[in-house]
Amino acid sequence: MKLLVVEDAADLRALLVDLLQEEGHEVDAVADGIEGLYRAQNWDYDVIVLDGMLPGLDGFDVLAKLRRTRQTPVLMLTARDHTRDRVRGLDQGADDYLTKPFANEELLARIRSVARRGGLQSEKVLRIGEVEIDTGAMQVRAAGEKLDFTAREFALVELLARRRGExxxxxxxxxxxFEDESDEVDISNLLDVYIYKIRQKLGKDFIKTKRGTGYLVE
Structure with missing residues (x-):
């Protein structure tokens, strides 16, 4: 899974990242609410682990603003143990609530739980014309025919398809x-290559270029 950790305490943030990466997850981590909200609104995550007390914008406000546009599963993680705080978090759209200190095993179990619940609600098969993108099986079909895609080609197709019309x-x-690529790699040309390969498989009009802006799947 791809997870976002929003936690201002550096030691705990590092612990969470290490724990989740050891479980095989891809993890992004930020230290304040403003950056956390930006990431949550503009990236696709399976689960967000969100601290309630954050600089810039507290976790409850992050959650309230996020729920206007996104239903990404959120596990609130905070030192606040008052009933009113738990109720506030759940009322604003948190999927679960865990107070500090916590057992690592319980944290992992709760993340799996909210991911399953979120998975029931999220769109697993994206259909655009004759193209079918199965995000669970990581398969692409066109007119019923299964096509071969590399992992990164699939990730690019899924990213554009989930934001179709945008x-x-x-x-x-x-x-x-491409954030893990070496600085020596010409990422701009690399992206052009991936776009070209996808168009070869799905047709030149599947991905449209908006000059000077980006790409669009209608």
Whole structure:
């Protein structure tokens, strides 16, 4: 799974990242509510682990603003143990609530639980014309025929398909799919290669280029 951790305490943030990466998850981590909200609104995550007390914008406000546009599963993680705080978090759309200190095993179990509940509500098969994108099986079919896609080609197709009708900037694609590339790699040309390969498989009109802006799947 791809997870976002929003936690201002550096030691705990590092512990959470290590714990979740050891479980095989891809993890992004930020230290304040403003950056956390930006990430949560503009990236696709399976679960967000959100601290309630954050600089810039507290976790409850992050959650309230996020729920206006996104239903990403959220596990609130906070030192607040008052009933009113738990009720506030759940009323604003948290899927679960865990207070500090916590057992690592319980944290992992709760993340799995909210991910399953979120998975029931999220769109697993995306259909665009004759193209069918199965995000669970990581398979793409066109007119019923299964096509071969590399993992990164699939990730790019899924990113654009989930935002169909919206222009996705090259910068956002770089941040989500190419942030692990070496500085020596010409990422701009690499993205052009992936777009070209996908168009070969799905047709030149499947992904439209918006000059100077980004790419669009209608």
């Amino acid at each position: 222009v996705v900037s090259r910068e956002r694609i770089f941040d989500q799919l």
